[in-house]
Amino acid sequence: MKSTPIILLLILSTITLNAQKTIDDRVDSLIKIMTLEEKVGQMNQYNGFWELTGPAPTDGLASKKYKHLELGWVGSMLNVRGVKNVRKIQEIAVNKTRLGIPIIFGFDIIHGHKTLSPIPLAEAASWDLEAIRKSAEIAATEAAAVGINWTFAPMVDISRDARWGRVMEGAGEDTYLGTKIGVERIKGFQGDDLSATNTIAATAKHFAAYGFAESGKDYNTVDISSSTLHNVVFPPFKAAVENDVKTVMNAFNVVNGVPATGNKYLQRDILKKKWNFQGFVISDWGSGVEMINHGFAENLEDVAVKSANAGSDMDMESYAYVNHLVASVRNGKVKEEVVDDAVRRILKVKFELGLFDDPFKYCNEAREKEMIYHPDHIAASLDMAKKSIVLLKNEKNILPLAKNEEGILVVGALANDKNSPLGSWRIGSDDNSAVSVLESLKEMNIDFDYEKGADVVVGETNFINEVKVNNTDKSGFGTAVEAAKKAKKIIMVLGEHGFQSGEGRSRAQLGLPGIQQELLEEIYAVNPNIVLVLMNGRPLTIPWADENIPAIVEAWQLGTQSGHAITSVLFGDYNPSGKLPMTFPRSVGQIPIYYNYLPTGRPGPKKAVFWSHYSDETNEPLYPFGYGLSYTTFEYSNFKANATNNNQIQVSVTVTNTGKMKGEEVVQLYIRDKVASISRPVKELKGFDKISLEGNESKEVTFTLTEDELGFYMPDGEFVFEKGTFEIMVGGNSKDLLRQEVILK
Ligand code: BGC
Secondary structure (H helix, E strand, O other), X not given: OOOOOHHHHHHHHHHHHOOOOXXXXXXXXXXHOOOHHHHHHHOEEEEOOOXXXXXXXXXXXXXXXXXXXXXXXXXXXXXXXXXXXHHHHHHHHHHHOXXXXXXEEEEOOOOEOOOEOOOHHHHHOOOOHHHHHHHHHHHHHHHHHOOOOEEOOOEOOOOOOOOOHHHHHOOOOOHHHHHHHHHHHHHHHHXXXXXXXXXXXXXXXXXXXXXXXXXXXXXXXXXXXXXXXXXXXXXXXXXXXXXXOOEEEEOOOEEOOEEHHHOHHHHHHHHHXXXXXXXXXXXXXXXXXXXXXXXXXXXXXXXXXXXXXXXXXXXXOOOHHHHHHHHHHHOOOOOHHXXXXXXXXXXXXXXXXXXXXXXXXXXXXXXXXXXXXXXXXXXXXHHHHHHHOEEEEEHHHOOOOOOOOOOEEEEOHHHHOXXXXXXXXXXXXXOOOOOOHHHHHHHOOOXXXXXXXXXXXXXXXXXXXXXXXXXXXXXXXXXXXXXXXXXXXXXXXXXXXXHHOOOOOOOOOOOOOOOHHHHHHHHHHHOOOEEEEEEOOOOOOOHHHHHHOOEEEEOOOOHHHHHHHHHHHHOOOOOOOOOOOOOEOOOHHHOOOOOOOOOOOOOOOOOOOOOOOOOOOOOOOOEOOOOOEOOOOEEEEEEEEEEOOOOOEEEEEEEEEOOOOOEEEEEEEEEEEOOOOOOOOOOEEEEEEEEEEOXXXXXXXXXXXXXXXXXXXXXXXXXXXXXXXXXXXXXXXXOOEEXXXXXXX
């Protein structure tokens, strides 16, 4: 093994001798001795798809990438994980290249590495910021232990469209909640000390407005107003920057006709200038070369020029920078300062991670072995999974079920599925590593029978291929219906396959996929005592179930501990406390449907048809944002909202657990600015507090609204606070609220 190149050692040692030298100085010293090729190399990221620990590849793309690694033309790699693999690549970078600059290893650690937490949308339903932060901390610990030092998470895209498969990856439809959660995830990944061996750099993605893909179709065009951009889409990114997120990923879509990767307004004017972002921008996978399809770039050279000039610092898999950027600098189309700025940002993050002090610090086999599926991680993922469950309906308190209940029948392929509950975006995980509902019931010695009823999908499923839904095979219906006739209570586990949501997985119909709705209705026809457990990566349209089925439990895709979490709710060991982070539509035609819409000039209902409504569907959602039941009940009283003389509003409310069972409630605070320079939403979440109450216990919850919460962005991006009348609302969901008006003079 060759040691670190002498030239770099010289630079670094002068630096370490001088304690005053900051990372910035170290970066500057390094940039000074780099050739243009080496600089551009830092801006190039490659996917590592070949057998990394085997012999060096000798032909094709792999051999080209390998040679580029040896030349120092690769600054980062993605999808390389496992200490052995990471070490192999890092050895090439450190020992074979002229300057020995270490590689930064990126990977999509979206909801865990091996130990999987619930999908991010499910975690958001917990409204539990501490648990969410912990979940990211665990993900970082496991990722760092397998050699990763950078995650492409959190996705902080706000989305109002459940057809878009990637809603599973975000925190839902609300900017306030999404901002709080995004910040916690960043803190969880990055920790207090980025150079520690259990923290990794985070990425706020996808900048910007990727969640507004038209008609919910992934990679589709985006048409968004500047007011929505500033008030709805930008705030989680701005907060990410304020909380020192190390990288931001741009996006596949256009904003105002300009692809995000070539969008100077987004990357230079807003992100780097207005928000003073100090980290670096990574392109999305091939989002540079896709600018040719967008009709915005002529060829790959043009891609390199437009991306670099617009502020996209690192190229993920477009091959634009590595092939054309050096020439583009030499022919004057890109200034060398542009390259220097990008490289400075990239090297800075590498220094902050401590990679220059020890490029192999993430490569410790013993730690890798110890941290994967560590018992503490499993315990935390179970806790997170329980907190993510939302009780949607519980008529006549059919839930919780008694553990000694006889005659329980379980129906549904998903009850016996150890893969689907892991959800999408779990590339590093082990297949079939989730605890299924059936396994958990067996562990608990519950007396039950099982009938599959019907498969959700047919054939093999994986991250890449289109899922084939079972639309025809009803061969299991007969025995399931016969068993249902004899059962006392039926737990039906229905919903989406784990790969029906995620990237490239948009759906135009949001009912139970395939023949599951028919199965549900046939079972119901012989025995209505059904508890429906939903597994899904997005809101579903299930009005029939809501009308007919007595109990509905939203169990999303809860990760490794899925079965344990679900049964703990079904049998009352855990009192559900989750609240929906996204509106459930009644029908797809209502989409986009979200709680914080702008008022219409024609609200209703009116006798004549000339008001804003549908003739064949109500305006109401099936379940509103913020909604979720508990096994106990909560009452809100003594609500006060008062203006103070410093433009603040003090809010207080007493919340009482009116039942006997201990429970948790998410107390939600909404505002409406009644008259403003631009029309403001009918309500907007501006505070929440998750509290725990014993039976019959009361607590006073207080909030302070300041100009930060009461103000808004004008379409040009200027933040304003305007005095006047505000409606203040509190309650346990976005619909059932106590209201009061407050005037700020
Ligand atoms: C996704 C990104 C992801 C990247 C790398 C892209 O297709 O849009 O979110 O981080 O792939 O896997």
